[in-house]
Amino acid sequence: MELRQLEYFVAVAEERNFTRAAARVHISQSGVSAQIRQLERELGAELFDRSARTVTLTVAGKAALGHARAALAAAGAVGQAVGEVTDLIRGRLTVGMVVGCTLTPLFDALAGFHRAHPGVEVSLLEDTSERLVEGVRTGALDLALVGAAGAPPEGLEALVLISERLVAAVPAGHPLTSRPGLALSDLVAHPLVCMPPGTGLRTVLDQACAARRLTPLVTLEAGAADAIAALAARGLAVAVLSESMAAAYQDALVALALDDVDTPALLALVWKGTHSPGMRDLLAHSRRAFALPEPPPPAA
Numbered sequence: 001m002e003l004r005q006l007e008y009f010v011a012v013a014e015e016r017n018f019t020r021a022a023a024r025v026h027i028s029q030s031g032v033s034a035q036i037r038q039l040e041r042e043l044g045a046e047l048f049d050r051s052a053r054t055v056t057l058t059v060a061g062k063a064a065l066g067h068a069r070a071a072l073a074a075a076g077a078v079g080q081a082v083g084e085v086t087d088l089i090r091g092r093l094t095v096g097m098v099v100g101c102t103l104t105p106l107f108d109a110l111a112g113f114h115r116a117h118p119g120v121e122v123s124l125l126e127d128t129s130e131r132l133v134e135g136v137r138t139g140a141l142d143l144a145l146v147g148a149a150g151a152p153p154e155g156l157e158a159l160v161l162i163s164e165r166l167v168a169a170v171p172a173g174h175p176l177t178s179r180p181g182l183a184l185s186d187l188v189a190h191p192l193v194c195m196p197p198g199t200g201l202r203t204v205l206d207q208a209c210a211a212r213r214l215t216p217l218v219t220l221e222a223g224a225a226d227a228i229a230a231l232a233a234r235g236l237a238v239a240v241l242s243e244s245m246a247a248a249y250q251d252a253l254v255a256l257a258l259d260d261v262d263t264p265a266l267l268a269l270v271w272k273g274t275h276s277p278g279m280r281d282l283l284a285h286s287r288r289a290f291a292l293p294e295p296p297p298p299a300a
Helices: 003-015 018-025 029-043 059-089 104-116 129-138 200-211 225-233 243-247 277-289
Strands: 091-098 120-127 143-149 157-164 166-170 192-194 218-221 238-242 254-257 265-271
Touching: 003 018, 003 029, 003 059, 018 029, 091 129, 091 277, 104 120, 104 277, 120 129, 129 143, 129 265, 143 200, 143 277, 157 243, 157 277, 166 200, 166 225, 166 243, 192 200, 192 225, 200 238, 200 265, 225 238, 225 243, 238 243, 243 254, 265 277
Parallel strands: 091 120, 091 143, 192 218, 192 238
Antiparallel strands: 143 265, 157 265, 166 238, 166 254
């Protein structure tokens, strides 16, 4: 008894026609018929009643159908299990990261994955969030750390790592520090230093300005928070950062909340809905590195 005979048997049982079954398994009708006859000889019983135009199962055929399906499913599971192990022994994952981001837990996740699966080649590429998202959509990237405004990109699965409001950061004594509150219109009256277009922070700023018909004077751009803070600390422009970014430079800069900009800037891992065993394991390492809860098991 061979698996292909069981496959043909199930196909005929489900299609109730030898011609349709042959088309389904991509061999000739005579080939299907010959293999079914061979299976019947081995089992010592006819599996189909061929007396009518529609093929029906005999009592023996009905008894055999469930077991045949189970055998095929088990064979498929063996192949899947071997494939998953092979994927984690040798393979390739391409990960994207928004320019200027030095999120240490992501590096910890990549290191942990590499230790667990040294045969999997991991590539890390930097780019703008917009291009990274497009890379995930097209399959050029398996996973990407991107910035976004308000919500992760539509059509992709996402794990939000950081969600924070924008703040302005200025040296002590700057005119903005004397105001009881800070509106976006007050901020854009000053030269700004911020992230380049395509990052989550810049997207939040640009969208907020567009909604209020304001034109920000971005005189300096930098892809790293350290550079933005250093430029602002020297009085060259007002820095636009996230809350946690600004907190890291509180010895040199005063963080001022923007009262009328509520949309948060996000940092999120994004990927397609279907991913390989390697991807699933890398996501598990990422959740542990960022101390995030594991996703709930699928509903039964």
